[in-house]
Amino acid sequence: MTSLRVVARRGGIICAIWMIFASFLARDARADKLILPEGAEAALGKIYSFDLDSAIGDAKRLQGEHPDHPLGFLLEAEARWWRIWCFAAEYKYGMTDARRRQKLPADQRYLDLAASALTIAEKQLKEHDTAEMHFYAGLAGAFSARLYGLRGENRSTARAAVKAREHFLHAVRLDPQMADADFGLGLYNYYVDTLSTLVKILGFFMGIPGGNKQEGIRQLEHAIADGALTADAARFYLALDLLRYDQKYEQALTLIGPLADKYPSNPLFQLARGDLYGKLARKEKAVGAYRKAESLLIADEECRARIQSLARAGLAAQGAVEQAPAQ
Numbered sequence: 001m002t003s004l005r006v007v008a009r010r011g012g013i014i015c016a017i018w019m020i021f022a023s024f025l026a027r028d029a030r031a032d033k034l035i036l037p038e039g040a041e042a043a044l045g046k047i048y049s050f051d052l053d054s055a056i057g058d059a060k061r062l063q064g065e066h067p068d069h070p071l072g073f074l075l076e077a078e079a080r081w082w083r084i085w086c087f088a089a090e091y092k093y094g095m096t097d098a099r100r101r102q103k104l105p106a107d108q109r110y111l112d113l114a115a116s117a118l119t120i121a122e123k124q125l126k127e128h129d130t131a132e133m134h135f136y137a138g139l140a141g142a143f144s145a146r147l148y149g150l151r152g153e154n155r156s157t158a159r160a161a162v163k164a165r166e167h168f169l170h171a172v173r174l175d176p177q178m179a180d181a182d183f184g185l186g187l188y189n190y191y192v193d194t195l196s197t198l199v200k201i202l203g204f205f206m207g208i209p210g211g212n213k214q215e216g217i218r219q220l221e222h223a224i225a226d227g228a229l230t231a232d233a234a235r236f237y238l239a240l241d242l243l244r245y246d247q248k249y250e251q252a253l254t255l256i257g258p259l260a261d262k263y264p265s266n267p268l269f270q271l272a273r274g275d276l277y278g279k280l281a282r283k284e285k286a287v288g289a290y291r292k293a294e295s296l297l298i299a300d301e302e303c304r305a306r307i308q309s310l311a312r313a314g315l316a317a318q319g320a321v322e323q324a325p326a327q
Contacts (some may be wrong), residue, residue, distance in 0.1 A: 015213040026273060034132070034180055034228040037066065043075050047082065048232065050258075050266045053299055055079040060218040068124070070117035070136040079145050084110065084267070086303040088150060091313035096268075101150045114143040131175035138167030161188075179226035183234045185221030194245050214255075221265055232259060239272065249279040260289070267307045269295040274314050283318050290314040 036044075043058035046143035055094030056079045062072030084107070086100040124133045148157040165188055171181040191215035220241075223234035239255035242248040253276045260269040274289030294311035298304035 013180070021235055026066060034178075036229070037062070037069075039065075040071060040075065043079075044229070044273075047075070047079050049269075050082065050296075050298065052083055057086060068119045069187075070133075070140060073113045073117040074122070074136065074139055077110055077117070080110045080113070081143070081191060082268070083300060083303060084147065084150070086300075087138045089306065090316075091113060091310050093140065094317060095239075095279060096271045096310050096314070097148060097244070100152070101147075103151050106241050107147060107151075110147060114140045117143075120250045122123060129174070130132070131171040131178050134167045134171035134174065135178065135181050138164045138171065138181070140164075141167065177225045179227075180228060182219040182231040183223035183227060185236075186216045186223060186234070187214065187237060188287045189216030189219065190241055217269055228256070232262075236269070236272075239276075243272070243276060243279070247279075249276050252289070253280065263294055264292070267296050267298065267311075270296070271307075271310055271314065274311075278314065278318055283320075286318050287320045288317060290320070 039058055039062055043055050043062065046052070046055035046058065056076050059072050059079060062075065064072075064321060084101065085098045088101040089096050090099060091220065092099070118137055121133045121137035121140060124130070125137065141160045145160035145164060148160060155318045165186065168181050168184040168188075171178055172185065175181075179245035189211040190213050193211040204318055217238070218236045220234045223230045224238070225231070227234060235255045236259055239252040239259075242252035242255070253273070256269060256272050256276060258272045260266070263269055270289050271294035274293065277283075277286035290311045294308050294315075296304075296307065298307060300325050
């Protein structure tokens with residue numbers, strides 16, 4: 001039973017990181033670059049900038065303009081995920097991460113959006129078997145899996161994750177140059193290969209396909225270099241991978257730094273940079289990054305309070321402030 005709980009926690013992490021911040025209009029089975037409809041790029045920028053309410057508004061407009069396309073539904077789900085992440089995050093082991101969340105009624109809107117996107121993509125696939133719609137279907141499944149994983153819902157996590165992987169693989173078979181699909185596969189490969197031998201054996205009997213870390217890194221680097229939509233996301237999550245599992249702090253910092261500079265209003269990028277500076281014993285810079293995160297104006301008061309608490313925990317670890325007592 002303990003081993004199965006380990007599988008669930010790690011499986012949740014596998015799925016939680018399948019996070020891509022945009023999509024594209026499907027045209028044919030192969031495409032050199034994915035194409036964003038008007039308004040999608042603005043919504044994507046708002047998500048990265050942590051302007052989540054405005055991003056949700058833009059996503060809902062896209063849903064109205066393109067009701068038969070998954071894009072608007074996925075963008076709204078992505079904006080909502082960042083808020084979920086904020087509430088679930090904690091500072092532990094010298095870094096901020098979302099590790100656990102109880103099942104809440106507010107989660108249903110997120111799951112409904114992912115389900116709608118999957119239904120739309122699968123309907124489109126019945127008419128035209130395209131790499132684009134397989135990518136959308138994989139993304140929708142991964143979105144569901146990451147929340148199930150965060151909530152510790154083991155079987156639902158595994159089912160959604162395996163189905164999502166199949167769609168990503170199908171997308172790459174149809175279009176081997178689709179760097180954005182490689183992002184989802186790359187993160188899956190990386191995380192599965194970090195599991196212990198015992199967990200891998202249990203995963204085999206549970207029907208969870210194996211992974212390969214080096215192949216995952218190659219796929220993530222492909223997304224960073226050529227992804228039309230996932231370059232920044234691949235950069236962020238590869239940086240977190242290197243921090244969590246490989247302790248390659250300097251390399252991770254070279255990945256996260258440009259994101260924190262490009263999107264200075266995103267507290268998660270600032271916190272990650274602070275964590276990495278802390279690991280590298282660069283106290284002054286770590287303190288600066290944490291104070292930046294602490295000072296950011298975030299519309300959601302509960303999320304803002306959470307970010308401030310996380311930043312203060314990082315500052316306390318650097319000896320910069322006294323950590324407030326646990327509530």
